Amino acid sequence: MRRIISVSTLVVLFATFAPATPAQTPGTGRLMREKLAHTQRILEALTTSNYDLLARESVALSQVTNAPAWTVLKMPEYRRQSDEFLRITEDLAAAAKDRDLDLAAMRFGALTMxxxxxxxxxxxMRLAR
Ligand code: HEC
Known part of the structure; x- marks a missing residue:
């Protein structure tokens, strides 16, 4: 009996403290899905010349980077990628505000990159570990 308890304790401990795959928590997953939804709506806005939707969704996408779940990874390279992403979403929002659809479409290309x-x-990074 004692042995069974200690084995199950170990299993629980392992499940709790095992090094998780970096980045993914339920909160991250949800946030990342929202990010995809905003991006799809930006494409919709571009293809229907909907400036209000374009501005709203670009701003919403840039704000994703403020969520605690966004900054789960602390490596400098992740931060660099994240800064670049933020800069592009802000440029996109500016193009929407100027009602410059050609520029916005180009920036959407940069966004997907x-x-x-x-x-x-x-x-x-995962493959290298
Ligand atoms: C600065 C880094 C970064 C940028 C930029 C980025 N992502 Fe992600 N994305 C992540 C991380 C980290 C995860 C979690 C992946 C994991 O742990 O497997 C993720 C996960 C996802 C997922 C999977 C969500 C799920 O169901 O688990 C989707 C979809 C996604 N991103 C879409 C996008 C789209 C669309 C863009 C561009 C608009 C984008 N990402 C830009 C870092 C980024």
Whole structure:
């Protein structure tokens, strides 16, 4: 009996303290999904010339970086990627405010590159571990 208890205690301890895959908590997952939804609505705004939606969703996307769940990773490179992402979302919001759809479309291209680059960085970091 004693042995069974200690084994299950170990299992619980391991499950609690095992080094988790960096970055993913339920909160992060939800936030990252919201990020995708904003990006899809930005594409919708661009393709329907909806400036208000474009401005609103660009600002909402930039604010994702303020959430505590966004800064789960503390590495300098993650911060650099995150700063770049923030800069692009702000540029996008500025283009929306100026009602410059061509510029906004170009910045949307830069935005998708920034999604891809940060994700590639995280993937490579995991492979290297
Ligand atoms: C600064 C880094 C960074 C940038 C930029 C970034 N992401 Fe992410 N994203 C993450 C991290 C970290 C996770 C969590 C991944 C993990 O732990 O597997 C994530 C997860 C996701 C997920 C999966 C969510 C889930 O269901 O678990 C989606 C979808 C996603 N991102 C979309 C995007 C889109 C769209 C963009 C661009 C608008 C973007 N990301 C830009 C860091 C970033």
């Amino acid at each position: 920034s999604c891809y680059q940060c994700h590639r960085y995280i993937k490579n």
